Amino acid sequence: MTEKVNKKYKKLKHKNFPGHELWVECLKGNIKAWEEMETYNVHDVLSLEEFFGHIAPWGININFNLYHDNDEHVCKCGSKDHRKNGFYYTEMGKFQRYECKSCGAPSRDSHNLFTKEKKASLKRNVPR
Numbered sequence: 001m002t003e004k005v006n007k008k009y010k011k012l013k014h015k016n017f018p019g020h021e022l023w024v025e026c027l028k029g030n031i032k033a034w035e036e037m038e039t040y041n042v043h044d045v046l047s048l049e050e051f052f053g054h055i056a057p058w059g060i061n062i063n064f065n066l067y068h069d070n071d072e073h074v075c076k077c078g079s080k081d082h083r084k085n086g087f088y089y090t091e092m093g094k095f096q097r098y099e100c101k102s103c104g105a106p107s108r109d110s111h112n113l114f115t116k117e118k119k120a121s122l123k124r125n126v127p128r
Contacts, residue, residue: 002047005054009047014040073107075100082107092122 002011016023017033022040025033050070056076065095079102086097087088093112100107112119 002051005076006050007048009043009050011047014042047068073098075105075107077103077105079103087113091124092119 003011010034010043014036017025017030022037026037062076063127064076064078070073072080073082075082076099079100081101082098083101085097085099085106088097088105092114094114095118098107098109099105114122
């Protein structure tokens with residue numbers, strides 16, 4: 001798929017040691033095989049990163065904020081520029097909604113905006 005989508009990095013073929021032979025030669029300690037393996041793997045990671053950049057906007061369940069140590073929200077498109085966009089309601093809460101200014105992707109806070117008293121007064125619907 002990278003050969004069709006990627007512009008900069010396409011997957012490489014390991015020419016000198018095709019298929020499983022590359023692994024076999026690496027296990028034998030063949031320096032040329034190790035060099036080819038390293039080149040192949042580095043390029044493979046770069047092509048996968050580029051490909052991921054193309055498909056990430058369609059990944060609705062990816063939370064990139066898990067991979068950052070700071071508190072700043074980062075959209076799946078990489079943007080940090082958001083605007084408030086109403087509220088999201090659940091049976092037990094009210095949450096601030098946001099919209100990415102770059103790609104329009106929605107997101108919401110995890111902080112419940114209902115007061116302690118309001119939360120205590122809520123009753124859950126239960127199935128019969």
